[in-house]
Amino acid sequence: MAKVVITGISGTLGQALGRLYLQRGFEVVGVTRQSGLQGDYFSRLQINPQVSFEDAKLLIDEKPDILFLNAGQIETKTGPNGEPLPDLLAQMTTVNYQFPAFAALAAAELSADRPIEVVAIGSIADGAPSAFGPVYHAGKIAVHYFWSGVSPIIYHATNGNVRLRLYRPGAISGPLAWAPVNRLNEKGYKIRAKRVNSAPSAEKVAGHIFRWLERGKKWVGTYDEPFTFRLLKWIHATWPDFYTRLQFIGWRKASKFYKKPV
Numbered sequence: 250m251a252k253v254v255i256t257g258i259s260g261t262l263g264q265a266l267g268r269l270y271l272q273r274g275f276e277v278v279g280v281t282r283q284s285g286l287q288g289d290y291f292s293r294l295q296i297n298p299q300v301s302f303e304d305a306k307l308l309i310d311e312k313p314d315i316l317f318l319n320a321g322q323i324e325t326k327t328g329p330n331g332e333p334l335p336d337l338l339a340q341m342t343t344v345n346y347q348f349p350a351f352a353a354l355a356a357a358e359l360s361a362d363r364p365i366e367v368v369a370i371g372s373i374a375d376g377a378p379s380a381f382g383p384v385y386h387a388g389k390i391a392v393h394y395f396w397s398g399v400s401p402i403i404y405h406a407t408n409g410n411v412r413l414r415l416y417r418p419g420a421i422s423g424p425l426a427w428a429p430v431n432r433l434n435e436k437g438y439k440i441r442a443k444r445v446n447s448a449p450s451a452e453k454v455a456g457h458i459f460r461w462l463e464r465g466k467k468w469v470g471t472y473d474e475p476f477t478f479r480l481l482k483w484i485h486a487t488w489p490d491f492y493t494r495l496q497f498i499g500w501r502k503a504s505k506f507y508k509k510p511v
């Protein structure tokens with residue numbers, strides 16, 4: 250029986266992926282930090298803090314055909330002026346970037362002699378950093394950079410057995426889609442609400458991921474990316490100083506923390 254390991258199994262997308270792979274006849278090992286987790290979307294659980302390289306090796310020890318690095322975290326709190334908090338920054342950097350990177354290296358070390366798809370779940374926000382979700386975006390862009398740079402190295406080092414692939418969802422209907430609201434004023438909140446309220450369900454996104462992975466042709470897959478995201482990425486890559494100035498304008502217009510310098 251084919252086996253899939255899914256981190257962040259208890260979350261919105263994790264549950265949908267778990268159910269889908271169970272329906273398709275896979276054994277689903279759900280990875281969580283919660284010891285008492287119950288549900289109908291996994292065959293069994295692995296309790297794992299997902300911090301160290303040793304933790305990453307435990308995922309590969311399961312000998313999965315597919316490993317989804319799906320766990321992710323947003324900024325649930327900010328400092329009094331909207332600034333990122335150091336502890337949260339460390340935790341988010343670990344789960345959003347460092348741990349997936351460890352898992353890729355563990356796969357290269359332990360799965361070199363058999364095929365495995367190691368799929369990081371990124372975000373369409375990865376190319377356009379924003380003042381409204383800076384730590385989240387930094388982690389997602391870091392994992393995308395790592396995947397794009399390291400995939401060819403590991404693929405050839407393992408005789409084509411270990412394939413690092415990355416999927417970029419847009420907003421998914423659920424709590425994480427509300428990522429940037431901590432810093433938004435009423436006007437900004439309304440704009441975000443429009444986007445979140447029209448977001449696809451996790452089931453729909455999971456189905457898209459499944460088909461993308463089955464086709465096996467693309468290293469990076471993407472759910473529908475609005476034109477504005479493509480435009481922002483282009484501006485960021487081409488005129489980085491101008492892009493940062495745009496963030497200042499965005500902060501003035503849409504942040505509840507904006508204060509005019511005296």
Ligand SMILES: NC(=O)c1ccc[n+]([C@@H]2O[C@H](COP(=O)([O-])OP(=O)(O)OC[C@H]3O[C@@H](n4cnc5c(N)ncnc54)[C@H](OP(=O)(O)O)[C@@H]3O)[C@@H](O)[C@H]2O)c1
Pocket residue numbers: 256257258259260261262263280281282283298299318319320321322340341344370371372373417418419420421422423424425426427
């Ligand atoms: N939802 C969106 O709009 C959206 C958009 C673009 C990309 N994504 C990406 O899609 C993935 C899944 O998103 P989602 O909406 O399903 O998120 P979610 O509902 O918040 O679930 C994420 C899961 O990750 C685990 N997790 C959170 N913080 C962690 C930490 N510090 N260490 C280890 N595990 C941690 C939690 O599982 P346990 O507590 O059980 O360990 C949680 O259930 C994430 O990578 C996210 O960035 C989501």
